[in-house]
Amino acid sequence: MDFTLSDEQTQMQESVRDYLESEGGIELARRQMDGEDVVGEVWDGLAEMDYPALSVPLEYGGLGDDLLYLSLLFEEAGRVALPGPLPETLGFTVPLLAELGTDEQKGQFLPAIADGDLRASVALYDDATESLPEAIRMEAEPTDDGYRLDGTKTLVPYAESVDRVVVPARTRQDTGYGGITLFFVDPAAAEAEQLDTLDKTRPLYELTFDGVEVSGARLGPVDGGGDALERAIDRLNVSMCAMLVGGADEAVDRSVEYGKQREQFDKPIGQFQAVKHRIADMWLDTEAARSLTYYAAWAIANDEEDARRAVSAATAYCTEHCGELFEDDIFNHGATGYTWDHDGHIFLKQAKTWANLLGSPTEHRRRIADIRL
Ligand SMILES: Cc1cc2nc3c(=O)[nH]c(=O)nc-3n(C[C@H](O)[C@H](O)[C@H](O)COP(=O)(O)OP(=O)(O)OC[C@H]3O[C@@H](n4cnc5c(N)ncnc54)[C@H](O)[C@@H]3O)c2cc1C
Secondary structure: OOOOOOHHHHHHHHHHHHHHHHOOOHHHHHHHHOOOOOHHHHHHHHHHOOHHHOOOOHHHOOOOOOHHHHHHHHHHHHHOOOOOOHHHHHHHHHHHHHHHOOHHHHHHHHHHHHOOOOOEEEOOEOOOOOOOOOOOOOEEEEEOOEEEEEEEEEEEEOOOOOOEEEEEEEOOOOOOOOOEEEEEEOHHHOEEEEOOOOOOOOOEEEEEEEEEEOOOOEEOOOOEOHHHHHHHHHHHHHHHHHHHHHHHHHHHHHHHHHHHHOEEOOEEHHHOHHHHHHHHHHHHHHHHHHHHHHHHHHHHHOOOOOHHHHHHHHHHHHHHHHHHHHHHHHHHOHHHHOOOOOOHHHHHHHHHHHHHHOOOHHHHHHHHHHHHO
16 A cells, blocks of 8 residues: 555645635534534535545546545545534445445436535434444335335434435344345435534434335345445444544644643743643554554455454544544643633544444454454
8 A cells, every 4th residue: 555645635635625724614613513504505615626526436427536535535624623424425325325226326316416416324323322233223114115114213413414314224133234224215204303412513313214105215135235334334434533533633733833832931831741742642643543544445445355454443543542632632722722712622522422423442442353353
């Protein structure tokens, strides 16, 4: 693997960064926290620059880039804690549709995503306290012309700002990822209730399906969508890791800047070892998180044998270490760090939420051991 980014990739990152800064940067996240729905606004802007087309295959009007390329976009999005279902739509749904969709489904949805006209999310959990894949419990009942969904999914990101949601349900009694069928459903058919959650930049919902008929919405084989779903969850994990890396990079920059400016005892505080060493450790953690994330993205894109292990290594490391790193950034800013005005809180809450959303660090370490042993 060549770890050096190409000129094109570097230019893409810079143009996304410039664009997001020009749109207000972290203020977009603050506006979302204040209850404004900024998702549509962000999406329109990103679509003008063709970013929703990045991972869509060429034949469906996209740019056909892989997860490594996409991770660079997520890193920039993460630098400003950008609201919106970017990982869910581009990291999760697009490759899943490309893999499992019928020609008709691909023709209908992929160009729409590339044009910025369709956003998607995923409804994995029936029980917020249970781990994946056991948390997937909803049963889909066959009807004359399709299936019927009954039950409540929870922890669904952006359910009210998306056009479709991937809903996995059990169509055969089985364990793990067995017996799962996927449906690509309009969330308007369900009742959505926003949950009171820690990270206000990424609203999560409960979606209740009350006998919702989903004829024509099946994505992929009956009983056999589990393997593709697991791979899609891996891609979503890498996408979120990349966002955490972007936020971590930003936190290091902020701590360095403050360390140079803020003086105590006639010296910039960055000259005291307690501060200097902490920032050096933050930087090391960021670089390790970035390397693990890029490797996982590359391994998935290239179908490497150790891709699943690489995803879990990146997820366990990023969610744990980036969380600590955001706390360190708050410490480095002294009293101001403890006020709500400090951006560190936004990143810390994101990291804490993501540390459990798609498997805890412990679960990912267990998966590494299971694959390895
Ligand atoms: C809610 C709240 C209530 C408060 N109430 C009081 C109060 O009642 N009375 C009061 O006096 N103060 C109070 N404070 C202020 C608090 O004491 C200061 O936050 C503290 O003195 C640190 O100063 P600072 O915030 O300016 O951080 P800075 O001096 O900017 O320090 C930033 C970081 O650098 C580190 N650092 C600074 N100097 C050194 C050094 N020489 N060696 C190693 N590390 C260093 C700090 O540990 C910190 O991690 C309060 C703060 C808050 C948030």
